[in-house]
Amino acid sequence: MIWEFDLIILIFLVITAIISLQVRDLLSAAMIFGIYSFLMCLLWAEMAAVDVAFTEAAVGAGVSTVFLIATVFRTSRRSSD
Amino acid sequence: MEFLDSISGKFNYWVYIVLMMIGLYAMISKNNLIKKLIGMSIFQTAIILFYVSIGVKDGATIPILRHDQVHHTHATEYHHEITEHTSTTVTHSTAAKEKHTESGPDEISINPDDFANPLPHVLMLTAIVVGVSTLGVGLAVTQKIYREFGSIEENEIIKKITSDQ
Numbered sequence: 001m002i003w004e005f006d007l008i009i010l011i012f013l014v015i016t017a018i019i020s021l022q023v024r025d026l027l028s029a030a031m032i033f034g035i036y037s038f039l040m041c042l043l044w045a046e047m048a049a050v051d052v053a054f055t056e057a058a059v060g061a062g063v064s065t066v067f068l069i070a071t072v073f074r075t076s077r078r079s080s081d
Numbered sequence: 082m083e084f085l086d087s088i089s090g091k092f093n094y095w096v097y098i099v100l101m102m103i104g105l106y107a108m109i110s111k112n113n114l115i116k117k118l119i120g121m122s123i124f125q126t127a128i129i130l131f132y133v134s135i136g137v138k139d140g141a142t143i144p145i146l147r148h149d150q151v152h153h154t155h156a157t158e159y160h161h162e163i164t165e166h167t168s169t170t171v172t173h174s175t176a177a178k179e180k181h182t183e184s185g186p187d188e189i190s191i192n193p194d195d196f197a198n199p200l201p202h203v204l205m206l207t208a209i210v211v212g213v214s215t216l217g218v219g220l221a222v223t224q225k226i227y228r229e230f231g232s233i234e235e236n237e238i239i240k241k242i243t244s245d246q
Contacts, residue, residue: 006092010096014096014103020119048141048196049133049205052202055210063213067220068118070220
Protein backbone atom coordinates (compact mmCIF):
# COMPACT_ATOMS: atom_id res chain seq x y z
CA MET A 1 0.00 0.00 0.00
CA ILE A 2 1.46 3.33 -1.15
CA TRP A 3 -0.08 6.07 0.94
CA GLU A 4 0.48 8.88 -1.62
CA PHE A 5 -1.58 7.04 -4.25
CA ASP A 6 -4.12 6.17 -1.57
CA LEU A 7 -4.58 9.82 -0.59
CA ILE A 8 -4.87 11.13 -4.19
CA ILE A 9 -7.29 8.41 -5.32
CA LEU A 10 -9.51 8.80 -2.24
CA ILE A 11 -9.74 12.58 -2.70
CA PHE A 12 -10.67 12.18 -6.40
CA LEU A 13 -13.17 9.49 -5.37
CA VAL A 14 -15.08 11.89 -3.12
CA ILE A 15 -14.96 14.62 -5.80
CA THR A 16 -16.34 12.34 -8.56
CA ALA A 17 -19.04 10.98 -6.22
CA ILE A 18 -20.26 14.50 -5.45
CA ILE A 19 -20.09 15.65 -9.10
CA SER A 20 -21.99 12.61 -10.41
CA LEU A 21 -24.79 13.37 -7.95
CA GLN A 22 -24.85 17.12 -8.59
CA VAL A 23 -24.72 17.23 -12.42
CA ARG A 24 -28.14 17.67 -14.05
CA ASP A 25 -27.47 15.83 -17.31
CA LEU A 26 -28.02 12.13 -16.53
CA LEU A 27 -25.70 10.91 -19.33
CA SER A 28 -22.80 12.89 -17.83
CA ALA A 29 -23.79 11.55 -14.41
CA ALA A 30 -23.50 7.99 -15.77
CA MET A 31 -20.10 8.70 -17.35
CA ILE A 32 -18.74 10.34 -14.18
CA PHE A 33 -20.02 7.35 -12.23
CA GLY A 34 -17.95 5.19 -14.61
CA ILE A 35 -14.88 7.30 -13.71
CA TYR A 36 -15.75 6.76 -10.03
CA SER A 37 -15.82 2.98 -10.58
CA PHE A 38 -12.46 3.02 -12.39
CA LEU A 39 -10.91 5.04 -9.53
CA MET A 40 -12.31 2.42 -7.13
CA CYS A 41 -10.66 -0.26 -9.29
CA LEU A 42 -7.30 1.57 -9.07
CA LEU A 43 -7.75 1.76 -5.30
CA TRP A 44 -8.33 -2.00 -5.00
CA ALA A 45 -5.23 -2.74 -7.10
CA GLU A 46 -3.19 -0.38 -4.93
CA MET A 47 -4.54 -2.02 -1.76
CA ALA A 48 -3.28 -5.48 -2.98
CA ALA A 49 -6.77 -6.77 -3.81
CA VAL A 50 -6.18 -7.62 -7.48
CA ASP A 51 -9.11 -10.04 -7.78
CA VAL A 52 -11.52 -7.36 -6.52
CA ALA A 53 -9.82 -4.87 -8.87
CA PHE A 54 -10.50 -6.71 -12.10
CA THR A 55 -14.01 -7.70 -11.05
CA GLU A 56 -14.72 -4.03 -10.34
CA ALA A 57 -13.23 -3.01 -13.71
CA ALA A 58 -15.29 -5.54 -15.68
CA VAL A 59 -18.53 -5.65 -13.72
CA GLY A 60 -18.64 -2.36 -11.82
CA ALA A 61 -17.23 0.08 -14.36
CA GLY A 62 -18.21 -1.81 -17.52
CA VAL A 63 -21.61 -3.39 -17.00
CA SER A 64 -23.17 -0.88 -14.60
CA THR A 65 -22.20 2.07 -16.85
CA VAL A 66 -23.81 0.29 -19.82
CA PHE A 67 -26.96 -0.35 -17.74
CA LEU A 68 -27.13 3.31 -16.70
CA ILE A 69 -26.63 4.62 -20.26
CA ALA A 70 -29.26 2.21 -21.64
CA THR A 71 -31.76 3.38 -19.02
CA VAL A 72 -30.97 7.06 -19.69
CA PHE A 73 -31.64 6.55 -23.43
CA ARG A 74 -34.90 4.70 -22.75
CA THR A 75 -36.17 7.30 -20.28
CA SER A 76 -35.45 11.04 -20.04
CA ARG A 77 -32.00 12.62 -20.00
CA ARG A 78 -32.82 15.66 -17.88
CA SER A 79 -32.87 15.60 -14.10
CA SER A 80 -34.48 18.24 -11.89
CA ASP A 81 -31.79 17.96 -9.20
CA MET B 82 -0.32 15.68 16.64
CA GLU B 83 -2.16 12.57 17.76
CA PHE B 84 -5.28 13.94 16.12
CA LEU B 85 -3.43 14.38 12.80
CA ASP B 86 -2.09 10.83 13.04
CA SER B 87 -5.59 9.49 13.58
CA ILE B 88 -6.70 11.24 10.38
CA SER B 89 -3.77 10.39 8.08
CA GLY B 90 -3.20 6.85 9.35
CA LYS B 91 -6.86 5.88 9.01
CA PHE B 92 -7.71 8.00 5.96
CA ASN B 93 -9.48 5.05 4.25
CA TYR B 94 -11.95 4.79 7.10
CA TRP B 95 -12.70 8.53 7.11
CA VAL B 96 -13.35 8.48 3.36
CA TYR B 97 -15.53 5.39 3.66
CA ILE B 98 -17.75 7.22 6.18
CA VAL B 99 -17.89 10.30 3.89
CA LEU B 100 -18.80 8.22 0.80
CA MET B 101 -21.42 6.28 2.76
CA MET B 102 -23.07 9.51 3.91
CA ILE B 103 -22.98 10.94 0.35
CA GLY B 104 -24.75 7.82 -0.90
CA LEU B 105 -27.32 7.90 1.91
CA TYR B 106 -28.01 11.60 1.25
CA ALA B 107 -28.56 10.90 -2.46
CA MET B 108 -30.89 7.97 -1.74
CA ILE B 109 -33.04 10.07 0.61
CA SER B 110 -33.10 13.58 -0.84
CA LYS B 111 -32.69 13.25 -4.64
CA ASN B 112 -35.92 13.31 -6.66
CA ASN B 113 -34.58 11.56 -9.77
CA LEU B 114 -34.77 7.74 -9.58
CA ILE B 115 -31.51 7.22 -11.52
CA LYS B 116 -29.73 9.60 -9.11
CA LYS B 117 -31.10 7.54 -6.23
CA LEU B 118 -29.66 4.36 -7.79
CA ILE B 119 -26.25 6.01 -8.33
CA GLY B 120 -26.37 6.95 -4.64
CA MET B 121 -27.13 3.33 -3.75
CA SER B 122 -24.10 2.14 -5.77
CA ILE B 123 -21.86 4.69 -4.01
CA PHE B 124 -23.15 3.40 -0.66
CA GLN B 125 -22.32 -0.19 -1.65
CA THR B 126 -18.80 0.64 -2.86
CA ALA B 127 -18.19 2.51 0.42
CA ILE B 128 -18.97 -0.67 2.37
CA ILE B 129 -16.66 -2.66 0.06
CA LEU B 130 -13.94 -0.03 0.68
CA PHE B 131 -14.31 -0.59 4.43
CA TYR B 132 -13.99 -4.36 4.13
CA VAL B 133 -10.97 -4.28 1.78
CA SER B 134 -9.27 -1.72 4.08
CA ILE B 135 -9.45 -4.31 6.90
CA GLY B 136 -7.33 -6.76 4.88
CA VAL B 137 -4.49 -4.29 4.22
CA LYS B 138 -1.21 -4.87 6.06
CA ASP B 139 1.80 -2.59 6.22
CA GLY B 140 4.48 -3.73 3.76
CA ALA B 141 2.40 -6.66 2.52
CA THR B 142 2.13 -7.74 -1.13
CA ILE B 143 -0.70 -9.30 -3.16
CA PRO B 144 -1.94 -12.65 -1.77
CA ILE B 145 -0.41 -14.79 -4.54
CA LEU B 146 2.50 -17.20 -3.96
CA ARG B 147 5.68 -16.75 -6.00
CA HIS B 148 6.78 -19.57 -8.26
CA ASP B 149 9.63 -20.80 -6.04
CA GLN B 150 7.34 -20.81 -2.99
CA VAL B 151 4.76 -22.90 -4.86
CA HIS B 152 7.46 -25.31 -5.99
CA HIS B 153 8.65 -25.83 -2.41
CA THR B 154 5.16 -26.54 -1.08
CA HIS B 155 4.42 -29.02 -3.86
CA ALA B 156 7.71 -30.77 -3.28
CA THR B 157 6.92 -31.36 0.41
CA GLU B 158 3.36 -32.49 -0.33
CA TYR B 159 4.75 -34.97 -2.84
CA HIS B 160 7.29 -36.02 -0.24
CA HIS B 161 4.53 -36.80 2.30
CA GLU B 162 2.53 -38.70 -0.31
CA ILE B 163 5.55 -40.73 -1.20
CA THR B 164 6.25 -41.66 2.43
CA GLU B 165 2.66 -42.88 2.81
CA HIS B 166 2.87 -45.08 -0.25
CA THR B 167 6.29 -46.56 0.57
CA SER B 168 4.82 -49.90 1.67
CA THR B 169 3.15 -50.58 -1.70
CA THR B 170 5.63 -49.35 -4.31
CA VAL B 171 8.98 -49.70 -2.70
CA THR B 172 11.39 -49.47 -5.59
CA HIS B 173 9.79 -46.43 -7.22
CA SER B 174 9.25 -44.45 -4.03
CA THR B 175 12.74 -44.78 -2.62
CA ALA B 176 14.18 -43.11 -5.70
CA ALA B 177 11.62 -40.28 -5.54
CA LYS B 178 12.16 -39.96 -1.80
CA GLU B 179 15.86 -39.48 -2.19
CA LYS B 180 15.25 -36.92 -4.92
CA HIS B 181 13.11 -34.75 -2.61
CA THR B 182 14.91 -35.16 0.69
CA GLU B 183 16.86 -31.91 0.23
CA SER B 184 13.68 -29.76 0.20
CA GLY B 185 12.33 -30.73 3.58
CA PRO B 186 9.61 -28.93 5.58
CA ASP B 187 12.21 -26.66 7.21
CA GLU B 188 12.89 -24.83 3.96
CA ILE B 189 9.35 -23.49 3.42
CA SER B 190 9.23 -19.84 4.40
CA ILE B 191 5.71 -18.55 3.77
CA ASN B 192 5.11 -15.80 6.31
CA PRO B 193 1.42 -14.71 6.46
CA ASP B 194 2.49 -11.17 7.39
CA ASP B 195 4.00 -10.76 3.88
CA PHE B 196 0.58 -11.07 2.20
CA ALA B 197 -2.60 -9.03 2.43
CA ASN B 198 -5.50 -10.88 4.04
CA PRO B 199 -7.46 -12.44 1.13
CA LEU B 200 -10.61 -13.33 3.12
CA PRO B 201 -12.31 -9.87 2.89
CA HIS B 202 -11.37 -9.73 -0.81
CA VAL B 203 -13.24 -12.97 -1.54
CA LEU B 204 -16.29 -11.82 0.43
CA MET B 205 -16.35 -8.47 -1.40
CA LEU B 206 -16.08 -10.18 -4.80
CA THR B 207 -19.58 -11.51 -4.14
CA ALA B 208 -20.74 -8.10 -2.90
CA ILE B 209 -19.70 -6.40 -6.18
CA VAL B 210 -21.71 -8.86 -8.27
CA VAL B 211 -24.74 -8.52 -5.96
CA GLY B 212 -24.41 -4.71 -6.19
CA VAL B 213 -24.52 -4.77 -9.99
CA SER B 214 -27.56 -7.06 -10.02
CA THR B 215 -29.44 -4.79 -7.58
CA LEU B 216 -28.56 -1.83 -9.82
CA GLY B 217 -29.86 -3.75 -12.86
CA VAL B 218 -33.16 -4.63 -11.17
CA GLY B 219 -33.56 -1.05 -9.96
CA LEU B 220 -32.97 0.36 -13.46
CA ALA B 221 -35.45 -2.14 -14.95
CA VAL B 222 -38.09 -0.98 -12.43
CA THR B 223 -37.22 2.64 -13.34
CA GLN B 224 -37.93 1.92 -17.03
CA LYS B 225 -41.27 0.31 -16.10
CA ILE B 226 -42.18 3.36 -14.00
CA TYR B 227 -41.27 5.69 -16.90
CA ARG B 228 -43.54 3.72 -19.26
CA GLU B 229 -46.38 3.85 -16.71
CA PHE B 230 -46.12 7.48 -15.54
CA GLY B 231 -44.01 9.21 -18.22
CA SER B 232 -41.52 10.56 -15.67
CA ILE B 233 -38.64 9.44 -13.46
CA GLU B 234 -38.96 12.31 -10.97
CA GLU B 235 -40.35 11.13 -7.66
CA ASN B 236 -42.45 14.22 -6.92
CA GLU B 237 -44.12 14.12 -10.38
CA ILE B 238 -44.90 10.39 -9.99
CA ILE B 239 -46.47 10.99 -6.57
CA LYS B 240 -48.48 13.91 -8.02
CA LYS B 241 -49.82 11.66 -10.80
CA ILE B 242 -50.71 8.87 -8.37
CA THR B 243 -52.61 11.26 -6.06
CA SER B 244 -54.42 13.01 -8.95
CA ASP B 245 -55.64 9.66 -10.34
CA GLN B 246 -57.30 8.72 -7.08
